[in-house]
Amino acid sequence: MAAEIGRGAIAAFVPDIVHAHDWQAGLAPAYLHYGGQPRPGTVMTVHNLAYQGQFSPDMLPTFGLPGEAYSLHGVEYYGTISLLKAGLQFADRITTVSPTYAQEIQSDEGGMGLGGLLRERADV
Secondary structure, three states, X not given: OHHHHHOOOOXXXXXXXXXXXXXXXXXXXXXXXXXXXXXXXXXXXXXXOOOOOEEOHHHOOOOOOOHHHOOOOOXXXXXXEEHHHHHHHHOOEEEEOOHHHHHHHOOOOXXXXXXXXXXXXXXO
């Protein structure tokens, strides 16, 4: 449903907030970002950074994202598309399951390649 809201496909339902959890819902903040219309706020909660939902760049049109989304400041992740990175990149707020986990995933060791992005967005 969050993806449909993000695409503007459910005109009669406009929530105040879309809360995405993990990679499975990571596209919702991206759809809302690229939607070009007034949008609800977004929150991305990370439960397990190890599961990132990685796909071939060839899938970008299948996901309904514009070509510009495949960039360092978009969904690109070491030559793949990462749906988790999409959520982390475009969410208005990022939360984790605990303050300790938030610290852990901001490190190079625990960040699974996303530590830099998470440090950059730590105040979000």
